[in-house]
Amino acid sequence: MAKTNSGRFFEDYKIGDVISHAVPRTVGEGERALYHALYPARHALYSSDEFARDCGLPESPLDDLAAFHVVFGKTVPDVSLNAVANLGYAEGKWLKPVFAGDTLRSVSEVIGLKQNSNGKSGVVYVRTRGLNQLDEVVLDYVRWVMVRKNNLDAPAPETVIPDLNTVIPVEELVIPEGLDFRNYDFVQAGEPHRWGDYEIGEVIDHVDGVTIEEAEHMIATRLWQNTAKVHFDATFRPDGQRLIYGGHIISMARALSFNGLANAQMIVGLNGGAHANPCFSGLTVKAWSEVLDKAETSAPGVGAIRLRLVATSGGEPFALKGEDGKYKPEVLLDLDYWALMPM
Amino acid sequence: MAKTNSGRFFEDYKIGDVISHAVPRTVGEGERALYHALYPARHALYSSDEFARDCGLPESPLDDLAAFHVVFGKTVPDVSLNAVANLGYAEGKWLKPVFAGDTLRSVSEVIGLKQNSNGKSGVVYVRTRGLNQLDEVVLDYVRWVMVRKNNLDAPAPETVIPDLNTVIPVEELVIPEGLDFRNYDFVQAGEPHRWGDYEIGEVIDHVDGVTIEEAEHMIATRLWQNTAKVHFDATFRPDGQRLIYGGHIISMARALSFNGLANAQMIVGLNGGAHANPCFSGLTVKAWSEVLDKAETSAPGVGAIRLRLVATSGGEPFALKGEDGKYKPEVLLDLDYWALMPM
Amino acid sequence: MAKTNSGRFFEDYKIGDVISHAVPRTVGEGERALYHALYPARHALYSSDEFARDCGLPESPLDDLAAFHVVFGKTVPDVSLNAVANLGYAEGKWLKPVFAGDTLRSVSEVIGLKQNSNGKSGVVYVRTRGLNQLDEVVLDYVRWVMVRKNNLDAPAPETVIPDLNTVIPVEELVIPEGLDFRNYDFVQAGEPHRWGDYEIGEVIDHVDGVTIEEAEHMIATRLWQNTAKVHFDATFRPDGQRLIYGGHIISMARALSFNGLANAQMIVGLNGGAHANPCFSGLTVKAWSEVLDKAETSAPGVGAIRLRLVATSGGEPFALKGEDGKYKPEVLLDLDYWALMPM
Structure with missing residues (x-):
């Protein structure tokens, strides 16, 4: 023992x-393929070696x-x-x-x-x-x-x-070596909206939803060698439910945010995050975002955008907390991150 | 918005x-492995780099x-x-x-x-x-x-x-460069039946069945970055069902057709296809084929075979349409394709 | 037909x-990633190319x-x-x-x-x-x-x-060429226990459990191109259940055994095994092990350990058979194998 x-x-x-x-x-390649199989991930830089090279990276990370x-x-x-x-x-x-x-x-x-x-x-x-x-x-x-x-x-x-820091100062963000968005292909990336098209305070409903299955969140969580019993063993909690790894919701929401934020290519900073309510299989995850801040960077053609990413299991978009100041019961995730976007 | x-x-x-x-x-390799994990795919040319090389290709495509x-x-x-x-x-x-x-x-x-x-x-x-x-x-x-x-x-x-064209003329089919079936290894391929052993009009019941799970069709459909809501969001349809991507049924039926058509190695032409009825999780997919035509090709040892591939969710094999001329309710797919086979 | x-x-x-x-x-890499996604596999030699090289192998097998x-x-x-x-x-x-x-x-x-x-x-x-x-x-x-x-x-x-042979004699075990555990990194491997710390007769409850889903065992079994109908077709058995491939339970139990046997790195011998009872989806698999034997090997720093690995779907650990000499109904697997461990 x-x-x-x-x-x-x-x-x-x-x-x-x-x-x-x-x-x-x-x-390696297996993890990349599985990431695309488990989440509706479409950000072009992570999907195509060619696109990544055109942005100055050696291949798709x-x-x-x-x-x-x-x-x-x-x-x-x-x-x-x-x-x-x-x-x-x-x-x-x-x-x-x-x-x-x-x-x-x-x-x-x-x-x-x-x-x-x-x-x-x-x-x-x-x-x-x-x-x-x-x-x-x-x-x-x-x-x-x-x-x-x-x-x-x-x-x-x-x-x-x-x-x-409650927010990472933009000058502390690290831009990947060689990153250059001056020749960014907006058509192949999927949306025409550039850094300058987003306004602070703007909110975006990402529209799409994914209903979560036990097999999927367990496959994902195991892939990351996360061994917490509560995600895998239905006999562990008194209610017989398997709690879904919070990171699964982060990835699901981020992938859903492609629809409206296809050009928020790389995540470089995580300012904060709360797993507002637990998620279980059978729920349908949707997402919305809010532009919290914007800043220029030293890299050619690369802007930084600070986003709130909210995952929900229903309800109206853009509703975060109730009158009591607490997260609404359908809010699963409230994440605050910095991404890089073509200017 | x-x-x-x-x-x-x-x-x-x-x-x-x-x-x-x-x-x-x-x-890459990840997509290949996932294809084998999601479908009972066994055609040797796509399973083994060695087998593909013995057929004149640089590696398994x-x-x-x-x-x-x-x-x-x-x-x-x-x-x-x-x-x-x-x-x-x-x-x-x-x-x-x-x-x-x-x-x-x-x-x-x-x-x-x-x-x-x-x-x-x-x-x-x-x-x-x-x-x-x-x-x-x-x-x-x-x-x-x-x-x-x-x-x-x-x-x-x-x-x-x-x-x-309702049917692609055989002379318009493109044979992959270098393909040569003269040294084809029927033992490793899994069946002894060569092109000459199939007769026009012949039907084959592929016997095996696979019961479909939500997690599997969603993993597959996401892998292809197909984003149609109806496949993923259980709240989208009034009946709470997720419609399975028709291509999932095509791949499932094709993989099942190995049993009887193990040597119909490469698909080179899609003449037509109908998703006769929608498919939902819980159904068990089976398949049968009919030889519609045969033709020689210019490549060494390579014959072309035109096949009807039918996927069903039950019922007797070889029944396609009712007296009303409509597809029977258990027919999911009626596909017409050209494949390459060793002569 | x-x-x-x-x-x-x-x-x-x-x-x-x-x-x-x-x-x-x-x-290739895809199969490796899928293995980690399907089982809670954490043995370092199979997870890290660097760790494998430090053990004398060219890369992670x-x-x-x-x-x-x-x-x-x-x-x-x-x-x-x-x-x-x-x-x-x-x-x-x-x-x-x-x-x-x-x-x-x-x-x-x-x-x-x-x-x-x-x-x-x-x-x-x-x-x-x-x-x-x-x-x-x-x-x-x-x-x-x-x-x-x-x-x-x-x-x-x-x-x-x-x-x-009911047991493979230790001198017949084949140690992979170049294997050398003299510089073994116990911290990165996850546990400090070396070969000398295990005693014959010692039993270990591996504590963790995994509840099995249909999608997962089918994805795994297909990945190995195992085509037995009984694993895939819910209409095959009269009870409508899909029997889980016995090898899925072997891999699940072996992966769970990391917790207590993280250093039993490589399996080199399978002495015997019984699939004591069938397993179906919805059951929660747990595992325990017993040290059956130990032996030195000719490879530097490498000891052999003979282990009984038992998978169960519940019940108390360390209970194998009833008074009637038959496996208890919750015992799924009784496996006897040789593994290699740093001395």
């Missing part, structure tokens, strides 16, 4: 702990969110096996595209701890880095989770809450 | 319009129908988003095999228009070409769909009905 | 018959069980299409790793026959070899199945029961 991993509890984390997460993963899922998945056995809730993300930066043949691994550092007043759980903040086979950091983000205590008598640690 | 694609309506098409469809796609689905999928947002029905196919020719690493895109030309007498919809005929990264045409076919009018006051266009 | 394969019946097998099974298969499934799948149309039951395995040896780009085919020899006393069926023993494109044997195993007679009047063959 002692040989299996029962996960860490709140009292097992110390500020400054560095955790090298297990199971490096080589990604792995979808930014697929890279995120692989890096995130590795952290689950060490960070969230005993998590009660995934509370938030911040300062997510994509630093290098991931290409077929790259091998990814993850390392996390504990940067914040706060025991809850009930003494039964606490919040753990980790900064996670995804590295490739050259030890280059490809992704860097902070997330915080609520984790149960196992030993309720363990003393509360000194409270440390990291100082995190 | 104006940023999302609401699709074209009947009045938006003009004879001679050329539509460059969006989102080029690089295909992407399944001909997978190439078709990729090219077809790109046309959906421009041609069939507001389609009431997919009415037919003609003059489909596979002109070049698609290999791993190829990038496909699609271009369609409007070649026919006929408004319906009710004034609410019309038939649009398009000739679609799939091109690779060298701008070589790999596939060329005509399909016609019934499309709704949005503006009922729009004047009816002049009726143009293209003159289409 | 005569053109389809109705499979062999008991009276069709003769001792010494050699059957070259059809449809060679080239495997295809999962040993994926290689087994591909070789096995080809035998189904010739060996088990009319099988009543898959009775056992013995002397399974992995002789060479399978790498992306390899093309596999299978050849079986009939090595045993025994008609049942009821005269309606008999047991067929075959030794199957999987070969790559260089005609190197990559896998060699014996299985026996109970097959129906078609012609009940056919005379019983002379009974021949092959003399099979």
Whole structure:
């Protein structure tokens, strides 16, 4: 029994702990094809090597969110096996595209701890880095989770809450080396709307919907080697339902956002995100976006656009919270990210 | 709102319009593996690089129908988003095999228009070409769909009905460069029956059946980047059912036809096809074939065989239409194609 | 009708018959990705090219069980299409790793026959070899199945029961060329437990569970080109259930065993196995293991460990058989294999 991993509890984390997460993963053409099979992903830069080359990249990279899922998945056995809730993300930066043949691994550092007043759980903040086979950091983000205590008598640690940007300043965004949108092919990309066509405050209903099946979210979540029982084992929750991995909803909503945001090609920053309500199979996921900000970048023809991406399981678009200030029950996801778009 | 694609309506098409469809796609080993995972595909030329080389090809190409689905999928947002029905196919020719690493895109030309007498919809005929990264045409076919009018006051266009071959003459079929069946390995291919063993009029019950699941047809249809809502969104139809992409049934039936037609290796011509009845998950698809014609070709050891491929959801094999001349309710597909077979 | 394969019946097998099974298969990155999507597979040697290189291999091979499934799948149309039951395995040896780009085919020899006393069926023993494109044997195993007679009047063959090892002697295990565990990275592999930390008789509950969906087991079984109707056609069995391919349970249990046996990296021997009870979708598969034996090997830093792997659909771990000596109804699989582990 002692040989299996029962996960860490709140009292097992110390500020400054560095955790090298297990199971490096080589990604390739198979992961790319599966990403297209699991999500209605159509952003041209991730679909066509030719399109990517015309934008200055050596070939089509792995979808930014697929890279995120692989890096995130590795952290689950060490960070969230005993998590009660995934509370938030911040300062997510994509630093290098991931290409077929790259091998990814993850390392996390504990940067914040706060025991809850009930003494039964606490919040753990980790900064996670995804590295490739050259030890280059490809992704860097902070997330915080609520984790149960196992030993309720363990003393509360000194409270440390990291100082995190609520929005990544545009000058800190990293543009992939060589990226150039001056010869961007809007016809092949699917929409004529360029960076200048979007206005801050504009909202877009992405119209399409996808009804989720158990087999699909499990195939996706396993592909990222995310092992959390709650996604796979129908006997785990008292209600017999399998909770869908929040990242599945992120990818589904992002793929649906093609319809209206086909030119928001690359995700380079994750400012924040909330999994507002749990999602289960049988629900139909739809999405809408809001333009939160815009900025120029130093790369030729490349603008940055800050977007709110909201996934819902029904209801009217553009409704986020109720009069009580809480997310409406049909809101699944409220994500805040920076993308790159042709100017 | 104006940023999302609401699709074209009947009045938006003009004879001679050329539509460059969006989102080029690089295909590779992942798509090949997924094709084998989604359909019981066993034709040896598409399963083994060694077998393909022994037949004179550089390596195993992407399944001909997978190439078709990729090219077809790109046309959906421009041609069939507001389609009431997919009415037919003609003059489909596979002109070049698609290999791993190829990038496909699609271009369609409007070649026919006929408004319906009710004034609410019309038939649009398009000739679609799939091109690779060298701008070589790999596939060329005509399909016609019934499309709704949005503006009922729009004047009816002049009726143009293209003159289409009901059967592609064998001399117009394109045999892949280098194809040579003189050293064909019948044992590894799975059956001893050669071109000479099939008689015109012969019928073959392919025996096997596959019960279709929602997750499978959605994974397949998404893989081809086909975005029609009706396949994915259970809230779209009043009956809460997701209509299965007709191409999924084509691939399923073709794969099932291995059992009896293992040596009908390559599809080179699509003479016509009707999706006789809609298919939904839970149905069990079976298939039968009829030999419609045979012809010699100029390639060494290569014969052409014209086949009717019928998919059903039950009932007796070889029953196609009722006394009323209409397809029986269990008939899902009636396809007419040319394949290449060792002589 | 005569053109389809109705499979062999008991009276069709003769001792010494050699059957070259059809449809060679080239495997690659797509199959690797799908294996990770279908099973919670995390053994580092099969996940990371870098990890594999650090262990002396040229790159990450295809999962040993994926290689087994591909070789096995080809035998189904010739060996088990009319099988009543898959009775056992013995002397399974992995002789060479399978790498992306390899093309596999299978050849079986009939090595045993025994008609049942009821005269309606008999047991067929075959030794199957999987070969790559260089005609190197990559896998060699014996299985026996109970097959129906078609012609009940056919005379019983002379009974021949092959003399099979119940356990492969450790000196007959083949260690992949170059394998070296002296610099094994236990942190990246996911667990600190080395060969010396396991004791004969030790049992491990692998804790995690996966609820099985129809779409998933069909996608997996098709990927191996296993065509047995009973896995795919819901109209085949009177109860309308699709029997899950036994190999799907083997792979699921092996992947679940990562939690406690993360360092049992490579499977090199299959001593025996029983599919104790059938498995259907909706069941939740869990697994436990027992250490049956340990031995040193000639390879640097590489120990061999013999494991019993038991898959269940519920019940308490470590319970295998009832007082009647029969497998408990919740036991799905009882497998006996040799794996390689860092010392």
